[in-house]
Each structure stands twice: as C-alpha cells, then as structure tokens.
Amino acid sequence: MAVVELNYDLNEPAYATLYRERSKLRLVDLCGYEVHNQPHYAAIWEEANGSASRPSWSGHAIRAHDYQQVIHDREVENLQPVRINGYSIGYDTFFAAIWEKSDGPVRVTQHGLLLGALSSHLKQVRQQGSRIVDITCYSSFGTNQDPHCPQVDWVNRFASICEKSDGRDWEVTLTPIEDYQAEFSRQTQLGRWPVRVGGFTCAPPRGFPHCEALGPIEQMIIALWEKQGELAGPVRHGLDINAYVQEQATQANAKCRPVCIGGYSWNLGDFAVQRFNPIWERREAQxxxxxxxxxxxxxxxxxxxxxxxxxxxxxxxxxxxxxxxxxxxxxxxxxxxxxxxxxxxxxxxxxxxxxxxxxxxxxxxxxxxxxxxxxxxxxxxxxxxxxxxxxxxxxxxxxxxxxxxxxxxxxxxxxxxxxxxxxxxxxxxxxxxxxxxxxxxxxxxxxxxxxxxxxxxxxxxxxxxxxxxxxxxxxxxxxxxxxxxxxxxxxxxxxxxxxxxxxxxxxxxxxxxxxxxxxxxxxxxxxxxxxxxxxxxxxxxxxxxxxxxxxxxxxxxxxxxxxxxxxxxxxxxxxxxxxxxxxxxxxxxxxxxxxxxxxxxxxxxxxxxxxxxxxxxxxxxxxxxxxxxxxxxxxxx
Missing domain, CATH: 3.40.710.10 (DD-peptidase/beta-lactamase superfamily)
Incomplete structure (x- = not known):
C-alpha cells in the first residue's frame, strides 16, 4: 500500500512549502478555490515507484493569460496534461494543472472556451475519435463576447483535456447541484460512474462580489462519467469543509483512498466559501x-x-x-x-x-x-x-x-x-x-x-x-x-x-x-x-x-x-x-x-x-x- 496524502484548505505559503516537502511523491490531483476572496488549495499525493514514477510538472496559480505559454513550454519538454482546474480569486482567473511524461496517446488541452460551446465541443471530441480525460468549469471576469451587447462582466467558461479514445463509454454532464443526484441515478443505471466531478458558481450578469451579495446565482456540477462494472468507491457532492473532513476520516478507516477532490467555490469574492465533490476508490487486489x-x-x-x-x-x-x-x-x-x-x-x-x-x-x-x-x-x-x-x-x-x-x-x-x-x-x-x-x-x-x-x-x-x-x-x-x-x-x-x-x-x-x-x-x-x-x-x-x-x-x-x-x-x-x-x-x-x-x-x-x-x-x-x-x-x- 502506497503512501497517500490528502491536503486541503492550504493558503499560498502553506501549499508552496508542502510542494517542496513532497517532492518525492507524485501529485495526482490539484485544485484551487476561493474562500472569502483568498486563494486556497487542495492536493492528493501518492507514493510512486513503478510506472507512475515519471517526470512531471505542476502549477497551482497559473494566470489565465499565461496558460497558453505554459502549454507550449510543457509540450517542448514532452510532457502531457493530466489534470486541469480553473478558478477565480476576486476578478482574476487562474489554473491549477498537472503535466507528466507519458508513453500513452497524445493529449490536447483547451481552455477559455465559453460554456455555451460545451455541447459542440463534446460533439467535436467524439467526432475526432477522442475522449475527455478531465474537464473544469469556472467563472472569469472579462468581456462577455456578446456581439449584440458586449460588456465587461462575469463569463462562464470551461477547459478540457482529451486524448484518442480507447473505446470506453464516457459522457460529460452539466447540472445544477439540486439536480445532480437525479443525474447520478440516471448515469449509474446506464452503468456509468463518475471519475471526475467539479463545481463552480454560475454567476449572473454584473455581479460584483467584493461589494455586495449576489442575487440568484447557481451552484453547478460538471461531471465526467465512464462505464465500469461497478462503483470503485464512495462519491459525494457539495460537501462543506466540516462534512468533507468527517467523510475523509470515514473513508480512510474503510481503506478507501481519495482520487478526486472536486474543490470549488460557492459564491464569489468576499462571499465565497469552499465546497467539495470528492471521489474515493477502494483498491482491492483482484x-x-x-x-x-x-x-x-x-x-x-x-x-x-x-x-x-x-x-x-x-x-x-x-x-x-x-x-x-x-x-x-x-x-x-x-x-x-x-x-x-x-x-x-x-x-x-x-x-x-x-x-x-x-x-x-x-x-x-x-x-x-x-x-x-x-x-x-x-x-x-x-x-x-x-x-x-x-x-x-x-x-x-x-x-x-x-x-x-x-x-x-x-x-x-x-x-x-x-x-x-x-x-x-x-x-x-x-x-x-x-x-x-x-x-x-x-x-x-x-x-x-x-x-x-x-x-x-x-x-x-x-x-x-x-x-x-x-x-x-x-x-x-x-x-x-x-x-x-x-x-x-x-x-x-x-x-x-x-x-x-x-x-x-x-x-x-x-x-x-x-x-x-x-x-x-x-x-x-x-x-x-x-x-x-x-x-x-x-x-x-x-x-x-x-x-x-x-x-x-x-x-x-x-x-x-x-x-x-x-x-x-x-x-x-x-x-x-x-x-x-x-x-x-x-x-x-x-x-x-x-x-x-x-x-x-x-x-x-x-x-x-x-x-x-x-x-x-x-x-x-x-x-x-x-x-x-x-x-x-x-x-x-
């Protein structure tokens, strides 16, 4: 059994220190989120000795306008994207991402795509014979790109990682949090189980979170599902920090390891609090x-x-x-x-x-x-x-x-x-x-x-x-x-x-x-x-x-x-x-x-x-x- 370590609610200095101290472990999941206008980070680290021991790179606070250069630099190093997470702190948008050396299929990452283009993006991925490996949604402050009424506003976007399909059945869903349990039931009846679950605050126009509480905003859940024989471990959604800490202790006692954090912010700016959509796996020998x-x-x-x-x-x-x-x-x-x-x-x-x-x-x-x-x-x-x-x-x-x-x-x-x-x-x-x-x-x-x-x-x-x-x-x-x-x-x-x-x-x-x-x-x-x-x-x-x-x-x-x-x-x-x-x-x-x-x-x-x-x-x-x-x-x- 490998060393598996979950850390959450780390501020910037704490995460930077931990990152240096965990240099011999493999970073397998990483996300950033806003809590009262301040950045926080969560990460899963695993011991890696065999095929998982490979060159890697990660960044936890990559500014959105720098991310394309990061992509170019990692491609030069022959690294491939593994995880992508978008989040906003105040009016600034960031990415947390993991890249690794891999002999597998070439992976392609895209970012800054408008949420309205999600359906067409997923259709295009399928038409190209590819599959989604990871996907994230986030709200960013910028021009809404409405040709009829362009203005600076909160805009909902997404980013994804895809690779050539290996034949597995997959689907991506975007649902309000109150409808997610029903979507979970529908997907599991089809034999699909969540492998990546994220969340974000879908902000209304002209929301200024540092000044006033927002109006009727929504918590949205973005989920990647894959067909499997059975659920490998427990999944939860929309947990606050106290519920997450308690659930993690329960799953650790049951010998289930965390594989997805799903950390995100409910609300924006001064009113933002953390929420989690975690997934665990029970790794049995057979x-x-x-x-x-x-x-x-x-x-x-x-x-x-x-x-x-x-x-x-x-x-x-x-x-x-x-x-x-x-x-x-x-x-x-x-x-x-x-x-x-x-x-x-x-x-x-x-x-x-x-x-x-x-x-x-x-x-x-x-x-x-x-x-x-x-x-x-x-x-x-x-x-x-x-x-x-x-x-x-x-x-x-x-x-x-x-x-x-x-x-x-x-x-x-x-x-x-x-x-x-x-x-x-x-x-x-x-x-x-x-x-x-x-x-x-x-x-x-x-x-x-x-x-x-x-x-x-x-x-x-x-x-x-x-x-x-x-x-x-x-x-x-x-x-x-x-x-x-x-x-x-x-x-x-x-x-x-x-x-x-x-x-x-x-x-x-x-x-x-x-x-x-x-x-x-x-x-x-x-x-x-x-x-x-x-x-x-x-x-x-x-x-x-x-x-x-x-x-x-x-x-x-x-x-x-x-x-x-x-x-x-x-x-x-x-x-x-x-x-x-x-x-x-x-x-x-x-x-x-x-x-x-x-x-x-x-x-x-x-x-x-x-x-x-x-x-x-x-x-x-x-x-x-x-x-x-x-x-x-x-x-x-």
Whole structure:
C-alpha cells in the first residue's frame, strides 16, 4: 500500500512549502478555490515507484493569460496534461494543472472556451475519435463576447483535456447541484460512474462580489462519467469543509483512498466559501492486479506470469496468469516453477553471510593465493591475488564483467564443465581494474562465490544452500535448473525468447550460484520475509550480518548495490534477473511488503543490451505495491 496524502484548505505559503516537502511523491490531483476572496488549495499525493514514477510538472496559480505559454513550454519538454482546474480569486482567473511524461496517446488541452460551446465541443471530441480525460468549469471576469451587447462582466467558461479514445463509454454532464443526484441515478443505471466531478458558481450578469451579495446565482456540477462494472468507491457532492473532513476520516478507516477532490467555490469574492465533490476508490487486489497484469502481458508479449506478495511476513496474494506451455495450452499455476536467473544472487549472498556468521569464511579473506579460499586456483593476472570475498559480493573484483570485451565468461565455451571454465577464464582473462576500486557486474564473480561455499562447507553448492538457507525458510522445492527441455522438472514452464535466442542452448546448470535456481514466486517470498529485518517470521541471518549484507557498497559506480541486493534510497532492497526466455524479480520494501514475480519470456533492447521485460516486471510489482490497498488473505509463510 502506497503512501497517500490528502491536503486541503492550504493558503499560498502553506501549499508552496508542502510542494517542496513532497517532492518525492507524485501529485495526482490539484485544485484551487476561493474562500472569502483568498486563494486556497487542495492536493492528493501518492507514493510512486513503478510506472507512475515519471517526470512531471505542476502549477497551482497559473494566470489565465499565461496558460497558453505554459502549454507550449510543457509540450517542448514532452510532457502531457493530466489534470486541469480553473478558478477565480476576486476578478482574476487562474489554473491549477498537472503535466507528466507519458508513453500513452497524445493529449490536447483547451481552455477559455465559453460554456455555451460545451455541447459542440463534446460533439467535436467524439467526432475526432477522442475522449475527455478531465474537464473544469469556472467563472472569469472579462468581456462577455456578446456581439449584440458586449460588456465587461462575469463569463462562464470551461477547459478540457482529451486524448484518442480507447473505446470506453464516457459522457460529460452539466447540472445544477439540486439536480445532480437525479443525474447520478440516471448515469449509474446506464452503468456509468463518475471519475471526475467539479463545481463552480454560475454567476449572473454584473455581479460584483467584493461589494455586495449576489442575487440568484447557481451552484453547478460538471461531471465526467465512464462505464465500469461497478462503483470503485464512495462519491459525494457539495460537501462543506466540516462534512468533507468527517467523510475523509470515514473513508480512510474503510481503506478507501481519495482520487478526486472536486474543490470549488460557492459564491464569489468576499462571499465565497469552499465546497467539495470528492471521489474515493477502494483498491482491492483482484481487480487492480488483474488490470495491471493484463496490460503488462499485452505490452510485453508475456505468455505466462506468476506473482506473490507478502505483508508483515504473511502471504497476502498469490496468483498465476497465462500459459506455461503455448503448444499444450497448459496454464501457469502458483506451483509453476521458473528459472530465476540473477535472483539467485541474494540466495548465494545469504549462504556466504551464514558461513561468515559461523566464522567459516571472512569477507576479508582472499580468494586466490596461498592463503586464499580457492588457493588451488592460479589466475594469470597477479592483481587477482588481491581479490577478497567482499569484492565478489559487491561486483568490485576488477574483472570478468557481464558487459565487458570478449563477452560474459559464464556464457562462453558451453562444452566446458564449470571447473574447466573457471580455469580457462583465470588463465585467459585478466582484470580491467584493481580489485575494490570500481563496480562492474560480474556473473563469474558469483560463480566463484559458489565454489567458496563448497570449499568452506564440504558440500555441493546446491546441497548446502538447500539445507542451510532454503529449508530453514520452509522451502523444499527449489533446485538448480536443467539445461534442455528434456531436463525440465514436472512443474517447470516452457521458455520463449523474443530475440531469437534459444533458452535451451545455454548451460543454466553451470550458472548455479550466479543464476541457476528454479523457484516459484511464493518460495522466493518465503526467502525474502526471512531476510527482511522485520520481527516476524524470524530472519535466518543475525541482524548485524543482514544489515551488512544490505548496506550499499562505497565503490565507484555501485549506485546502491550492496552484497547480493540492489538498494534504493528509501530503504528497499531487491534483485532482478533475466535469461533467454525468462525474467524475474524479488523485493523487500520498507513498509513490510515483500514480493516476487516471474515470467517465461524476455525481450532485450538491442541498443543497451538490457531486458525491457525485466524493467517492465519490476515496474509492474511496484505498481501493485502502490495501487492495492486491500488484500484478500493473510496466511503464514
């Protein structure tokens, strides 16, 4: 569940201060309104870690005559309008607006349109194959543009944001507040529900609010409706500030998050008071995750996907989607096993940390040389004798990088056994830098850690990890993967690569410590909750070693990488991975959540040689974390 914060009735200095303080949160709704001739603002902020984490810009007091320049400036920055709100303070008109970077359809915003043209505008939007994304009405003081009787007066206007239609059914209505409940009933009978609701004071001619009370003015409600299966959460309209505060507390207790404020002014100038048309949503796991996964699988051509989420050490969600085998039509289940690629590295790191806690290995131990953990191995580059165990954990050993000249050593010479490959690499590939000076991601380094585990424990890598790391986590079904389709385990999926690579031509079994494990997401979550530093269930490592394992390296270029975990500035740690035909992620967030997700495909960006499938999967799971507020279960792990 993401941090969601609602602020209202902020004056100008208070909003400006809050805006600076909330710079790491995403602004999702913003409106300005007049209270006794003074500007006030309301805003909704959300934590944004996944696809919602994107460049943005917002302005809360943009003068109407400056707004066209703002539009131009944001278009130059390739930002698109997300929210638009018009309001007046005294005789001056302003806009509050949010713009964001987006890969979606191009959006167009228009403003200053006379209210009388609303019907023709909506008709034109439909004729262009577009839909309304947001709409606002407001009263501005200026020339009424009546050709028969032009005069300076209060004029009712509107502004909108539209984009190419995605086929959804939508409608915009404008009604007096006393008729809105009837309109609500009519729309909901048609299966439409409000997604944006605003209000404004429809002023009579020649109203001068700073001098006298106005005559028979109206409160009007402008609403955008969309067809949905059911109402996602409560909606209210015309609330005064006391009712709004009380209702927000009620909805927060019901785990409903605010998504629309709908703040506006009833009356104008000295007589203006605030009113609200709020919308909340109850973000339950099943519909939210189903929509997110459907989009992910479409965008990344994923045949199958499986995921699991834990909260406070207990399983909150486990689900599987799509096909494990396209030819047979076998579907993915929560028991389906996937190659987890480099998500194996936190497991290997945990094994090293356990041996270190037991004084069987020291992080400062040299790897090679007479006193080294692997003294029998003799590298050709003399600098390699300075490599310590810690350097391998942090990818600062100085050589054998994944993206180095000559290719990743772990994906060369498939005819060689693991020991033959190690000997060949040490004899033929020197270091690029001195050990401990620069970060360079090295699969080969983690292969060497696997051999250190074997040397220190007297067991095979797989046996030691299964008995001392996995079984204490309650995991008994994880194994090192086989290489060919004939080696597939009964519950293992089939892999499909999108770049022409053959998932069954690589020596996955030889990757063991750096990328060879098979797992389900639930098993990975069982591992993660025992590595999360939270009270329950108990962690399998002593607290000080877990802290050391997840403390970012200080070497140049580490960029938050620790010892088998990639860390974030806000206290999360995670690891992703990919191989031809598979992508994976496991993560632990600072708020008690852990999760894992696996897919049986991969697509590589050929320019960067990075897996866009893996990036998409990481973003998907952060979106799940940020958007779901209500989970269906809480089971022991």
């Amino acid at each position: 519909p939210v995750i189903s929509n997110l996964v459907t989009k992910f699988m479409r965008d990344f051509a994923a045949p199958g996907l499986s995921m699991a989420v834990a909260k406070d050490g207990r399983l909150a969600w486990s689900a599987a989607f799509g096909l494990a085998d396209k030819e047979s039509g076998t579907r993915v289940t929560t028991s389906s096993q996937f190659r987890i690629a480099s998500v194996s590295k936190p497991i290997t790191s945990a094994a090293i940390m356990k041996l270190t806690a037991e004084n069987r290995v020291r992080l400062q131990d040299f790897v090679f040389g007479a006193s080294g953990q692997l003294e029998e191995l003799v590298p050709s580059d003399a600098r390699a004798k300075g490599i310590a165990v810690e350097h391998l954990l942090e990818h600062s050993c100085g050589g054998w990088p994944r993206l180095g000249d000559g290719g990743d050593p772990m994906f060369l010479n498939y005819a060689m056994s693991q020991s033959e490959l190690i000997a060949w690499v040490l004899a033929n590939r020197g270091l690029d830098t001195d050990p401990g000076t620069k970060f360079a991601y090295s699969n080969f380094g983690y292969c060497l850690l696997g051999r250190i585990i074997e040397k220190a424990s007297g067991q095979t890598y797989q046996d030691y990890v299964r008995q001392n790391i996995l079984l204490p986590c309650g995991i008994d079904s994880m194994f090192i993967a086989g290489d060919t389709q004939l080696d597939r385990r009964p519950e293992e999926v089939v892999y499909y690569d999108q770049n022409g690579a053959d998932p069954y031509s690589i020596r996955v079994s030889r990757l063991d410590a750096n990328g060879g494990w098979l797992a389900t997401p639930t098993d990975l979550v069982r591992f993660a909750v025992r590595m999360d530093g939270f009270p329950t269930p108990p962690d399998i490592l002593p607290a000080d070693w877990l802290t050391w394992m997840t403390t970012p390296s200080k070497v140049e270029g580490a960029n938050g990488y620790a010892k088998g975990w990639d860390t974030t500035a806000d206290g999360a740690y995670l690891h992703d991975g990919d191989l031809p035909g598979t992508a994976a992620v496991v993560a632990r967030a600072k708020d008690g959540y852990c999760w894992a997700a696996l897919v049986n495909t991969r697509d590589i960006d050929t320019d960067s040689n990075r897996s866009i499938t893996t990036t998409g999967l990481v973003n998907l799971m952060w979106d799940v974390h940020d958007q779901v507020d209500v989970w269906p279960m809480s089971q022991p792990l």
